[in-house]
Amino acid sequence: MSPEPLPDTPAPVTAESAAKQYKIWQVIAASAAGTMIEWYDFYIFGSLAPIISGLFFPKDNPTAGYLLTLATFATGFAVRPFGALFFGRIGDLVGRKYAFLVTLLLMGGATTVIGVLPTYTQIGIVAPLLLVVIRLLQGLALGGEYGGAAVYVAEHSPDERRGFYTSFIQITATLGLFVSLAVVLSVRLFLGEEEFKAWGWRIPFLLSALLVGMSLYIRLRLKESPIFTKLKKEGKTSSAPIKDSFGNKRNWKVILLALFGATAGQGVIWYTGQFYALFFLQNTLKVSFVHANIIVAVALALAMPLFVFFGSLSDRIGRKKVMMAGNLLAALSYYPIYMGMKAFSEPYNPIALTGLVFIQVVFVTLVYGPIAAYLVEAFPAKIRYTSLSLPYHVGNGVFGGLLPFIASAVTVATGNIYAGLLYPIAVASITFVVGSLYLKETKDVRIWEELEASRKPEA
Structure with a gap:
């Protein structure tokens, strides 16, 4: 299972030759399948947060229990930035493929354990x-995981189509949430509400073991990234x-700007448009529970092709223009969108609610579709795996991941259902300006x- 080196030939390795040799669509399919499963594992918790x-x-204070769950x-x-540093280092030292094989096993094992975990009434605190x-x-x-998959696909892609090819990795986060x-929903509708709350909620977690096994088999058949293989062969890796x-001031500047x-x-746009929208509905x-999940799932399914559209568009007009447009539109639109959601909840209008969530996911596709290409x-x-993983996971894990808790806490503290949108x-406004x-x-x-x-001797 060791990486297969590129053949020694006088001609340099090019994007086109590597894409042909490494079969770019197989690379994308294998990388995206594993990444989607990891996102599924990570987000199944959020999908089941109310249960x-x-x-x-403890059940004596439902509001406190919900906030503790968030x-x-x-x-x-x-903790994602720490994982980015740890596995990013492995990815830059040992290889992209090895790092995201380990992350897949760790995520799948942890998710499966939740499916057999005793509850508070059984073992207390x-x-x-x-x-x-x-x-x-x-x-x-x-x-x-994310850094490895994004870098792996990007390092197989032609330069002029990197936004297009990496956008398929960008779909995986939303696809994981959709799945x-x-x-x-499927398990809930099949078992009924009482059985689902009693034990059926464990099934989505246990399903992870099967999904991870399938993805692991696919990923084991992959070769190492051609760029990393070449650099390692010539002793040019870090x-x-x-x-x-x-430890480099210039690189720090790039990291902070990223x-x-x-x-x-x-x-914040990703988690507002998908998770906070779901929490707000429920x-x-x-x-x-059923109707809110259907609304968000339909909106996600309708918007997913736009990740590829905007990733491809960024190849032509630039990453920056597409991403900044998404930040500006989101910052200007959130208040009227959520006021509209309130208006269409009484009387209940599922089509209008789905449309308003869909608009939020369009903002997600604008900012998220090109970002893997930009970071690579x-x-x-x-040092690509290590460097890009930190700003990505601080931005998503800290600024974005804390959003449901911060927004919900602000709403509870103020009594204003729109206060959490501040x-x-x-954050989107700051990103647009910077x-x-x-x-x-x-x-x-x-x-x-x-x-x-890397082939030229250093001066």
């Missing part, structure tokens, strides 16, 4: 403590990726030129 709050926390949900996001530990493990795994909602990534000018806004507007192009190959609006002023356009970066540069 988990009553099973793993806080537990957020711990998995908060130990139940939520174990739940937090498992969420931490899931966060560590996801912190390493988690679909599985939850021996200390963390030091090389964060965070505040791209991923922070992208993170807990604020009191739309039933912003950093050199020898947080995503503020990104518009300082972010460099990267669509014309040629990462394959590093292979030629």
Whole structure:
């Protein structure tokens, strides 16, 4: 299972030759399938948050239990940057393929354990403590997974179509959420409400073991990234990726710009348009569990092709223009959208509610579709996995992942159902300003030129 080196030939390895040799669509399918399953594992917890709050926390204060569930949900996001550093280092030292094989196994094992975890009534306070530990493990795994998949696909893609090809990895996060909602709904409708709450909620978690096994089989058949293979063969990889990534002032500047000018806004828009919309429907507007999940699932399904559209568009007009448009539109639109959701909840209008959630997911596709290509192009190959993983997972794991808890807590504290929107609006606005002023356009970066540069002796 060791990586197969590229053949020694006088001609340099090019994007086109590597794409042909490594069969780009097989690479995308294998990478996307595994990443989708990891997102499914991570988000199944959020999809079942209302039920988990009553099973793993004391029932005497439902509001406190729900907020504690969201806080537990957020711990998995908060630890993602540490997973990014740990697995990013492995990916830059050992290889992209090895790193995301390990993350897949860790995530699948942790998710499966939730499916057999005793509840609060069975083992008391130990139940939520174990739940937090498992969420931490899931966060560590996801912190390493995304960077590996994004880099792996990008390093197989031609420079001029990188936005298009990497956008299929960008679909996986929303697809994972969609699959988690679909599985939850299917099991709930098949078993009925009482059986589902009693034990059926465990089935989506246990299903992870089967999905991970299938994905692991597919990924074991992959070769290593051609760019990484070539750099490693020539001794050009980093021996200390963390030091090389964060001990360099210039690289720190790029990391901070990537965070505040791209991923922070992208993170809050992602979680507002999908998770917070779901929580708002269920807990604020009191739309039933089944109907709320159907509304969000339909909106996700309708919007998913737009990830590829905007990823491809960024190949032509630039990553920056597409991402900044998404941040600006979201910041200006959230208040009227959520006021509209309130208006269409009484009397209940599922078509209008689905349309309003769909608009929010369109904003997600604008900011998220091009971002993998941008991050890959912003950093050199020898420290790419480590460097891009940190701003991505701080932006998504901290700024985005904490959003449901922060927004819900602000809403409870103020009594204003729209007050929680101040947080995503503020972060998206900051990202729009910083990104518009300082972010460099990267669509014309040629990462394959590093292979030629690596062949030349250093001066």
